[in-house]
Amino acid sequence: MSNRKIVVALGGNAILTDNPTAQAQKDALKQTAEFLVKLIQNGDELIITHGNGPQVGNLLLQNIAADSEKNPAFELDSLVAMTEGSIGYWLQNALQNALKDLNIDKSVASVVTQVIVDKNDPAFTNLSKPIGPFYSEEEAKAEMEKSNATFKEDAGRGWRKVVASPKPVGIKELEVIRTLVDAGHVVVAGGGGGVPVIEEDGKLVGVEAVIDKDFASQKLAADLGADMFIVLTGVDYVYVNFNKPDQAKLEKVTVAEMKEYMGQDQFAPGSMLPKVEATIKFVEETDNGRAVITSLENLEQLIESDAGTIIEK
Template sequence: DKNPAFPLDSLVAMTEGSIGYWLQNALQNALAERNIDKEVATIVTQVIVDAKDPAFENPTKPIGPFYSEEEAKVEIEKGKGTFKEDSNRGWRKVVPSPKPVAIKEIKTISNLVETGHIVIAGGGGGIPVIEREGKLEGVEAVIDKDFASQQLATQLNADLFVVLTGVDYVFVNYNKPDQMKLEQVTVSDLHTYIEEKQFAPGSMLPKVEAAIDFVESGEANTAIITSLENIGSLIHSNAGTIITK
């Protein structure tokens, strides 16, 4: 007999906790090796979304296993949600991807940051919750991790927001003979490139949009998009795509 499926908000919480632990443990060991006396804490983070977000009417984010068309139709008939074909690989459940409105644990995270602790938060975009009559309720949705991170950075009044991805730079004309890496770029340049459809939806586009939102939210804010491998060069020589007003 199959175990009953956990609701999605609980699955996000479980994943946040386990990956948070792995990161926390690795960071604590790395700090100890270098004799750095710093505490690391993981906060299981609830992210508030708007119940009236239009995303709830149009679920787009594929989750979970692949089904055959027949299996998917059985799940739909059982009232198990919306299923769509995913790039000829089979049918998958799709859930809404609403925009984050606020980070519920922001005061806790802020207190820890201000007292010098390293905080791991907002894993996987955070646990999506809506406010109903003063109470928080988990909902079946997946929040875009780039927008959730941007919301966290903005609410912490950070002045630098670094988005890590698979490439050292954001490119225009990506993978074409005339591809060009963006090094120093302004928000208005990026708006132009977005209009030209330079960034792939679901991969680079949300990262660029989150970076723009962050830079626009404060007077001297800077956002950087680069890879984890390039982070050393970023610290020493500002390598990566640097976005300013």
């Protein structure tokens, strides 16, 4: 039995398919949990992170729709925390049931995680992350006057509010997470990239921002000294020359090779590129850490035969 400390970052498709109901997401996570427990069966210590893009978007729409003086809409940091809680609960529940089916005696805990960002991060002046509904230009301008928010045109589909996407600099609950993992518990943490907070006069203050979940997961994995950082996505392998006649899957690759492919613009920004950047950063920041990009369905092959794109120093 191995005893590796592994951080697994779940892709959005592990939680939400095309049906946004709570029940459908619980069903998706039931299947996800059945794959994840294979790592626990293998003797690994597991820390799970997850995205929350569609969920926080839906909650934002519900808040906007119900917004009134008596029932004001919540701010983004609170919505991130709420979805961390709800997805954490679904995942905890699914994992506990999957462990019970295998007679494995382990507890699962979710930690609502505050992720510290630098208030001087250039992301706060160059707002880039679209959130919420689409507006017409007139509606967007009216909203900007009313709320001081920034709206930008989004790929010809209409105008959307944009917020900062700063880089994580610290995980506030790191020692809590470490204590739980060291005591043998399975931990769900850093959901949706964590709740973004800045330090002001020695106090933590929530800010309107969205932290990339791959970078927040990488920061958590590196700070915990994880042995492995697994980023789960929709494909079993990362490919170069994707969808071209000379398409090739990457199996075992070095950081230097991955950087070379990045220099050739092999990975799409906004989809594969942040995953590649986060895994490279993890390998660089740890002594013998290995990073893997693969699919949920490929986890068993990864355990048995090192299948997936594996990045090493």
